[in-house]
Amino acid sequence: MSWQFDNERPIYTQLLEKIRILIISGQYAPGSRLPSVRELASEAAVNPNTMQRALAELEQSGLIYSQRTSGRYVTEDKIMISSIRESIAQEKIHSFYEEMKHLGYSREEVMNLLNKDKGGSST
Amino acid sequence: MSWQFDNERPIYTQLLEKIRILIISGQYAPGSRLPSVRELASEAAVNPNTMQRALAELEQSGLIYSQRTSGRYVTEDKIMISSIRESIAQEKIHSFYEEMKHLGYSREEVMNLLNKDKGGSST
Amino acid sequence: MSWQFDNERPIYTQLLEKIRILIISGQYAPGSRLPSVRELASEAAVNPNTMQRALAELEQSGLIYSQRTSGRYVTEDKIMISSIRESIAQEKIHSFYEEMKHLGYSREEVMNLLNKDKGGSST
Amino acid sequence: MSWQFDNERPIYTQLLEKIRILIISGQYAPGSRLPSVRELASEAAVNPNTMQRALAELEQSGLIYSQRTSGRYVTEDKIMISSIRESIAQEKIHSFYEEMKHLGYSREEVMNLLNKDKGGSST
DNA sequence: GTGGTCTAGACCACC
DNA sequence: GTGGTCTAGACCACA
Numbered sequence: 001m002s003w004q005f006d007n008e009r010p011i012y013t014q015l016l017e018k019i020r021i022l023i024i025s026g027q028y029a030p031g032s033r034l035p036s037v038r039e040l041a042s043e044a045a046v047n048p049n050t051m052q053r054a055l056a057e058l059e060q061s062g063l064i065y066s067q068r069t070s071g072r073y074v075t076e077d078k079i080m081i082s083s084i085r086e087s088i089a090q091e092k093i094h095s096f097y098e099e100m101k102h103l104g105y106s107r108e109e110v111m112n113l114l115n116k117d118k119g120g121s122s123t
Numbered sequence: 124m125s126w127q128f129d130n131e132r133p134i135y136t137q138l139l140e141k142i143r144i145l146i147i148s149g150q151y152a153p154g155s156r157l158p159s160v161r162e163l164a165s166e167a168a169v170n171p172n173t174m175q176r177a178l179a180e181l182e183q184s185g186l187i188y189s190q191r192t193s194g195r196y197v198t199e200d201k202i203m204i205s206s207i208r209e210s211i212a213q214e215k216i217h218s219f220y221e222e223m224k225h226l227g228y229s230r231e232e233v234m235n236l237l238n239k240d241k242g243g244s245s246t
Numbered sequence: 247m248s249w250q251f252d253n254e255r256p257i258y259t260q261l262l263e264k265i266r267i268l269i270i271s272g273q274y275a276p277g278s279r280l281p282s283v284r285e286l287a288s289e290a291a292v293n294p295n296t297m298q299r300a301l302a303e304l305e306q307s308g309l310i311y312s313q314r315t316s317g318r319y320v321t322e323d324k325i326m327i328s329s330i331r332e333s334i335a336q337e338k339i340h341s342f343y344e345e346m347k348h349l350g351y352s353r354e355e356v357m358n359l360l361n362k363d364k365g366g367s368s369t
Numbered sequence: 370m371s372w373q374f375d376n377e378r379p380i381y382t383q384l385l386e387k388i389r390i391l392i393i394s395g396q397y398a399p400g401s402r403l404p405s406v407r408e409l410a411s412e413a414a415v416n417p418n419t420m421q422r423a424l425a426e427l428e429q430s431g432l433i434y435s436q437r438t439s440g441r442y443v444t445e446d447k448i449m450i451s452s453i454r455e456s457i458a459q460e461k462i463h464s465f466y467e468e469m470k471h472l473g474y475s476r477e478e479v480m481n482l483l484n485k486d487k488g489g490s491s492t
Numbered sequence: 493g494t495g496g497t498c499t500a501g502a503c504c505a506c507c
Numbered sequence: 508g509t510g511g512t513c514t515a516g517a518c519c520a521c522a
Contacts, residue, residue, distance in 0.1 A: 009131075010497060025227045036509065047499050052511075060429075068253055069507045069509050089226055093236050096219040103212055104148040107237075113216050114234070130437055130495095133521065170522055254378075256506065271473040293507060335472055339482050342465040349458055350394045357483070359462050360476075379512060405494065416514050421496075438494050438522045497519080504512080 003044040011046055015054035023063055023074050024085040031076040034064065126167040134169055138177035146186055146197050147208040154199040157187065249290040257292055261300035269309055269320050270331040277322040280310065372413040380415055384423035392432055392443050393454040400445040403433065 005014050019040075022028045034040070034055075041051035055072060058064050062080060066072045075081065100110050128137050142163075145151045157163070157178075164174040178195060181187050185203060189195045198204065223233050251260050265286075268274045280286070280301075287297035301318060304310050308326060312318045321327065346356045374383050388409075391397045403409070403424075410420035424441060427433050431449060435441045444450065469479050 012497080021225050025225065037511090038509090049500085050498060053497095056511090066253065066510060068257070068511095069505085071509060085226060089223065089228060089236065092219065092222055092226075093233075096215065097237065099215055100212065102144050102148060103208055103215075105212060110216075111234070111237070113212065114220065114230075114237075130435065134437070135521085173522065258506085267471050271471060295507070331472060335469065335474060335482065338465065338468055338472075339479075342461065343483065345461055346458065348390050348394065349454060349461075351458060353483075356462075357480070359458065360466065360480070360483075381512080406496090407494090418515085419513060422512095425496090435495060437496095438520085440494060494521080495519105496521105497517105499517085500515090502512105502514085504510105506509080506511105 012050050012054040012057070015044060015046065015051060016057050019054065019058060020063060020084075020088075024081060024088070028074050030074050030078050030081060032074050033070075034072040034074065036071060135173050135176040135180070138167060138169065138174060139180050142177065142181060143186060143207075147204060147211070151197050153197050153201050153204060155197050156193070157195045157197065159194060258296050258299040258303070261290060261292065261297060262303050265300065265304060266309060266330075270327060270334070274320050276320050276324050276327060278320050279316070280318045280320065282317060381419050381423040381426070384413060384415065384420060385426050388423065388427060389432060389453075389457075393450060393457070397443050399443050399447050399450060401443050402439075403441040403443065405440060 003018070005011050019028070019034075028034060035043070037048050037052050037055060040055075041048040044051065055064065055066075059066060059072070061084075062075060062077075063084065064072050064074055097107075097110070105113070126141070128134050142151070142157075151157065158166070160171055160174050160178060163178075164171040167174065178187065182189060182195070184207075185198060185200075186207065187195050187197055220230075220233070228236070249264070251257050265274070265280075274280065281289070283294055283297050283301060286301075287294040290297065301310065305312060305318070307330075308321060308323075309330065310318050310320055343353075343356070351359070372387070374380050388397070388403075397403060404412070406417050406421050406424060409424075410417040413420065424433065424435075428435060428441070430453075431444060431446075432453065433441050433443055466476075466479070474482070
């Protein structure tokens with residue numbers, strides 16, 4: 001797990017997105033218990049309050065819920081998880097496509113470029 | 124031209140990106156003169172200082188240059204413009220592709236989704 | 247019986263209120279014997295300690311009393327029961343009325359709205 | 370303005386509700402600027418962070434929005450304001466009515482009690 | 493001066 | 508030990 005942040009955006013936002021990815025991609029399974037706030041915070045090397053805030057926002061979105069004293073759990077609602085996954089993907093695709101159009105690329109050109117990137121190393 | 128901003132990122136950054144797009148996509152032609160800071164600022168409904176800052180950063184990148192008394196001009200260097208265009212595109216493609224991989228989408232799935240978005244309305 | 251809880255308030259408080267309602271509304275008759283802590287706890291799917299605490303507080307208020315060996319009983323004092331019932335009702339009415347006033351509703355408007363809700367389904 | 374809190378619920382929740390009432394009842398007019406976080410915090414005698422949190426939640430609900438550096442403003446959307454007002458009222462009425470039913474009061478009895486409370490002093 | 497973020501640390505109710 | 512709240516205080520980017 002990477003847990004590295006850029007300074008452009010708030011840390012809690014980046015935490016939120018990272019954990020959301022872990023849930024959406026199934027690495028935190030539906031219904032499973034998350035590590036405690038303190039554990040996650042120390043693992044990510046942030047203040048527990050910061051992690052707390054990220055989790056609180058995730059909770060508000062419904063992806064996780066907290067059980068008063070026993071910990072936090074991923075929602076069991078697989079439909080919600082996959083629908084969030086899809087809506088995030090849709091949003092990313094749409095905005096990506098728009099940005100490329102603004103740069104003056106047609107759909108075909110975008111496709112070509114995407115194909116070229118196929119073997120690219122990742123970060 | 125839209126000129127609407129979100130509160131997540133500094134306005135001057137958003138201005139910078141918008142103007143850069145205008146140059147890269149050719150709507151501000153190479154060698155042409157930009158509107159004055161005041162004009163641009165009032166058009167975008169921002170503080171002239173903010174617009175000034177955006178232009179200053181653009182100038183630093185070499186995309187525009189200022190002529191002492193007569194104003195600011197887009198660079199005549201078409202090579203630079205197109206190379207910036209391409210590097211921005213490459214970067215967007217790469218990060219987009221990475222993000223989709225994190226969401227668990229394969230290249231083929233991304234392609235399919237992109238094709239589906241074909242007829243989507245734009246903003 | 248529902249026995250479902252929200253996370254905003256302590257569970258033992260919610261248990262307490264629910265049982266108090268059962269007594270006040272007569273579903274646990276004056277002088278009758280309550281189910282054992284274990285029974286109640288398993289029925290409500292909570293930890294026996296939690297149920298215990300709820301009952302202890304109820305006992306303190308005088309609504310129930312415990313008989314050394316034979317269990318807990320609802321008080322025979324019908325006057326006390328009905329007076330508690332009325333004071334709770336008064337309190338609810340008063341605070342409800344105040345809240346509606348804060349929202350800017352006159353007494354007449356409240357009455358109208360209450361009449362409209364007449365046929366509403368309940369949870 | 371009262372600004373007194375009970376210990377049962379988080380302070381930021383109570384702050385949120387109080388400010389929401391001020392907006393909904395029109396005491397903070399649509400489009401008007403709110404006092405700064407620091408002002409509000411000192412007025413309510415709470416830590417600025419606590420006030421900040423309350424305002425952040427209000428912002429998320431759409432009732433207020435923050436202008437990067439100039440302050441926070443009440444939404445201009447009067448429709449939203451009045452619809453929130455009504456939904457809060459509906460919710461209060463419904464739950465009040467339900468609670469009274471649980472206590473064993475019929476609609477007519479509730480009406481009578483409400484009428485009696487007519488001249489009651491408030492807190 | 494404005495909103496916003498982050499840290500450090502303490503304290504609490506709950507189970 | 509769990510989540511949660513609150514404080515105090517520092518710091519930052521922004522307009």
